[in-house]
Amino acid sequence: MCDKENIVHYLHGELPALQRKEMESHLQTCDSCREELNAALKLWDMFEELPIEPPSANMEADFRRMLNGFKYEERRNSTGFWKQLISFRLHWSYSVAMLAIGLLNGYLIQSQGKNKDIRDQFAALSDEVKGMRQTVVLSLLQNPAATERIKAVAYTEQVNSSDKKVMDALLTTLNNDPNINVRLVTLDALVVFAEDPYVREGLVRSITQQESPLVQSALADAMVKLKEQRALQIWKKQLSEPELDQSVREKIRTSMQAIQQTSI
Amino acid sequence: MLAVKTGELDKLTGLFDRYHPALYRFFFYHIRQQQMAEDCTQNVFYRVLKYRHSYKPQRSVKAWLYQIARNVLNDELKQQRKHRYDHDSSIPDDRQSSATADGKLKEKERLRLLEEALGQLAPADRDILILSRYQQLRYHEIAEILQLSEAAVKVRVHRAFRQLQSFYSKKGAL
Numbered sequence: 233m234c235d236k237e238n239i240v241h242y243l244h245g246e247l248p249a250l251q252r253k254e255m256e257s258h259l260q261t262c263d264s265c266r267e268e269l270n271a272a273l274k275l276w277d278m279f280e281e282l283p284i285e286p287p288s289a290n291m292e293a294d295f296r297r298m299l300n301g302f303k304y305e306e307r308r309n310s311t312g313f314w315k316q317l318i319s320f321r322l323h324w325s326y327s328v329a330m331l332a333i334g335l336l337n338g339y340l341i342q343s344q345g346k347n348k349d350i351r352d353q354f355a356a357l358s359d360e361v362k363g364m365r366q367t368v369v370l371s372l373l374q375n376p377a378a379t380e381r382i383k384a385v386a387y388t389e390q391v392n393s394s395d396k397k398v399m400d401a402l403l404t405t406l407n408n409d410p411n412i413n414v415r416l417v418t419l420d421a422l423v424v425f426a427e428d429p430y431v432r433e434g435l436v437r438s439i440t441q442q443e444s445p446l447v448q449s450a451l452a453d454a455m456v457k458l459k460e461q462r463a464l465q466i467w468k469k470q471l472s473e474p475e476l477d478q479s480v481r482e483k484i485r486t487s488m489q490a491i492q493q494t495s496i
Numbered sequence: 497m498l499a500v501k502t503g504e505l506d507k508l509t510g511l512f513d514r515y516h517p518a519l520y521r522f523f524f525y526h527i528r529q530q531q532m533a534e535d536c537t538q539n540v541f542y543r544v545l546k547y548r549h550s551y552k553p554q555r556s557v558k559a560w561l562y563q564i565a566r567n568v569l570n571d572e573l574k575q576q577r578k579h580r581y582d583h584d585s586s587i588p589d590d591r592q593s594s595a596t597a598d599g600k601l602k603e604k605e606r607l608r609l610l611e612e613a614l615g616q617l618a619p620a621d622r623d624i625l626i627l628s629r630y631q632q633l634r635y636h637e638i639a640e641i642l643q644l645s646e647a648a649v650k651v652r653v654h655r656a657f658r659q660l661q662s663f664y665s666k667k668g669a670l
Contacts, residue, residue: 240657246635275661278610279629285530287520295512298538302545303505
């Protein structure tokens with residue numbers, strides 16, 4: 233019995249074994265179906281010959297670029313999110329902790345230190361806040377936004393100069409931050425801690441690290457303020473460098489005079 | 497694919513190596529332009545990354561890829577509304593010389609007619625023939641891609657092939 237509908241499925245190899253056998257034996261005897269099969273086969277085979285332009289050699293490289301780009305974006309987004317979350321949480325917990333300290337402090341003043349337990353708790357909480365403050369500063373100093381880094385520097389007003397981690401972070405910021413405003417703010421913050429020999433030395437060393445005339449001038453002012461003799465040697469060397477900015481050269485000269493006068 | 501889904505994005509390279517030639521052909525047969533076919537193929541893998549969380553492990557990766565590929569194709573064709581399948585035939589027009597042509601030219605002419613006949617098919621018919629004949633997918637795979645029953649795929653394949661034969665023979669008679 234003719235079943236022309238199945239011819240295309242036969243060509244596709246989609247006929248179940250039994251039907252395929254039936255079809256094959258039918259084709260032996262049916263001219264009409266054989267003709268139909270041959271016509272279909274002709275077109276069928278032509279499909280294979282349809283020309284196809286092969287993909288360019290760039291395709292694999294493009295794929296790898298796309299994959300790397302995607303991975304980079306994904307990483308950036310996720311760290312961005314976590315950084316934001318951490319930053320938000322730090323700000324939040326910092327505020328809560330400060331409030332708690334304030335309340336506790338008030339309470340302690342009221343009770344005039346009668347309760348030793350509370351005093352201990354206060355000390356513990358105070359340590360915690362110090363740690364938190366340090367974390368806030370260190371985290372914010374890494375923030376890609378200059379405004380956030382400036383905020384971090386502002387937080388350091390409440391940090392102790394004995395906090396070496398924060399001081400190191402500030403000195404690194406002073407020497408390496410790409411933003412001039414951040415460097416200037418950091419310099420101001422560090423001058424506050426200049427009583428500390430470590431910070432003071434860091435400031436002196438920073439003279440040779442600065443390239444911006446603005447920061448160089450501000451640093452010169454800081455040296456005058458601190459009456460820092462060690463700056464004189466460094467400046468003498470700098471004045472012998474022909475590429476030194478003219479305005480900075482002048483500033484250094486007047487600063488040197490100012491320091492020498494105060495030392496007399 | 498499961499590894500990709502769980503974040504091992506580099507594992508996508510394996511999928512790309514395995515499937516990109518077939519996907520490229522799928523796009524090329526539809527749109528007949530190398531650059532566009534390449535872009536669409538890249539787009540499939542980009543969407544795999546982007547929507548990797550929606551992949552269900554019980555599904556065939558191949559079917560999922562083709563489903564994405566069909567979506568990419570539809571979006572591309574929507575964007576290029578003016579595009580017509582038969583506008584950019586990859587076979588040079590030898591009809592002028594075909595009267596005196598040798599067997600090779602006649603062969604080219606036949607392929608041109610086939611391309612034109614394919615271009616005349618309804619998109620759904622062309623789609624199913626490309627999947628079944630060019631991509632050599634099994635009916636059950638096509639059923640999964642198109643979310644049809646296998647019986648429906650059988651009917652459609654038969655109908656599309658019949659239609660193609662009819663267009664082709666009409667053109668051949670001209």
